[in-house]
Amino acid sequence: MLLKFTKMHGAGNDFVVIDLITQRCKLRPRDIRMLADRHLGVGCDQVLLVEPPGSPDVDFRYRIFNADGKEVEQCGNGARCFARFVRDKKLTHKRVISVETNCGVIQLRIRDNHQVEVDMGTPVFEPARIPFKAQEEADCYPLEVDGQTLEIGAVSMGNPHAVLRVDSVADVDIEHLGPRIETHEAFPKKVNAGFMQVVSPGEIRLRVFERGVGETLACGTGACAAVVYGLNRGWLRDTVTVNLPGGKLSISWAGPGHSVKMIGPTALVFEGSIKI
Numbered sequence: 001m002l003l004k005f006t007k008m009h010g011a012g013n014d015f016v017v018i019d020l021i022t023q024r025c026k027l028r029p030r031d032i033r034m035l036a037d038r039h040l041g042v043g044c045d046q047v048l049l050v051e052p053p054g055s056p057d058v059d060f061r062y063r064i065f066n067a068d069g070k071e072v073e074q075c076g077n078g079a080r081c082f083a084r085f086v087r088d089k090k091l092t093h094k095r096v097i098s099v100e101t102n103c104g105v106i107q108l109r110i111r112d113n114h115q116v117e118v119d120m121g122t123p124v125f126e127p128a129r130i131p132f133k134a135q136e137e138a139d140c141y142p143l144e145v146d147g148q149t150l151e152i153g154a155v156s157m158g159n160p161h162a163v164l165r166v167d168s169v170a171d172v173d174i175e176h177l178g179p180r181i182e183t184h185e186a187f188p189k190k191v192n193a194g195f196m197q198v199v200s201p202g203e204i205r206l207r208v209f210e211r212g213v214g215e216t217l218a219c220g221t222g223a224c225a226a227v228v229y230g231l232n233r234g235w236l237r238d239t240v241t242v243n244l245p246g247g248k249l250s251i252s253w254a255g256p257g258h259s260v261k262m263i264g265p266t267a268l269v270f271e272g273s274i275k276i
């Protein structure tokens with residue numbers, strides 16, 4: 001069949017978005033891998049499927065697949081692009097949209113200038129729920145990688161993140177360290193690895209090696225994880241500008257028990273059809 005798609009990005013984290021409300025298709029993991037392939041398909045970090053909701057209390061359901069074909073729980077930049085997509089396609093006229101994801105319902109607010117605000121929910125630090133193998137919950141943990149001990153923060157934003165503070169993101173050997181942290185045995189479901197440079201209490205630089213993808217130009221949940229880790233360590237204040245290789249996000253967190261708010265851009269790249 002010929003499948004219609006929309007290519008979008010949020011701060012350079014790119015997506016193939018598929019409307020499964022007005023068209024029907026059952027995508028297999030190999031279809032997802034083909035769509036995500038930058039040589040043989042459309043090319044993206046994640047494929048997003050927009051579906052009807054499972055309950056009348058929410059507006060939509062959306063599902064997220066990494067480029068490796070595996071379904072995941074959450075995607076911050078994808079959530080913003082999803083909101084812009086359903087408005088642009090006139091699947092809703094609402095500016096405040098609630099959507100069911102694999103880690104619960106999240107709220108999105110469409111602002112002006114193609115910016116979208118997302119309530120990303122409360123961060124989870126309990127090791128078993130990340131999941132992360134540790135005796136007890138702590139602000140930071142030692143992680144042995146290639147004979148050196150790294151100091152990491154571990155947090156779930158619906159999906160698992162490890163965050164390391166570094167002196168300079170430009171000097172991180174992300175191609176070497178990223179895969180080793182992603183597949184470290186302490187993270188039974190693998191992990192997204194973020195490298196954070198604190199510029200000031202209100203500004204960080206961040207590079208993320210994403211689970212199931214590799215280094216991306218931006219990671220929304222990674223930005224949230226870095227800010228909550230930095231706040232817990234006393235390095236950051238409650239609203240932080242996160243500079244990623246592909247753009248800027250604004251992340252706010254009022255502390256334990258509060259949800260994390262993210263504001264950032266969305267962009268439409270092109271639309272097309274592809275044979276599945």
Ligand SMILES: N[C@@H](CCC[C@H](N)C(=O)O)C(=O)O
Pocket residue numbers: 013045046066072073074075076077078159160192210211212213216218219220221222
């Ligand atoms: N790019 C995303 C995160 C996508 C999922 C991630 N790779 C995972 O496996 O958890 C974001 O913007 O949050």
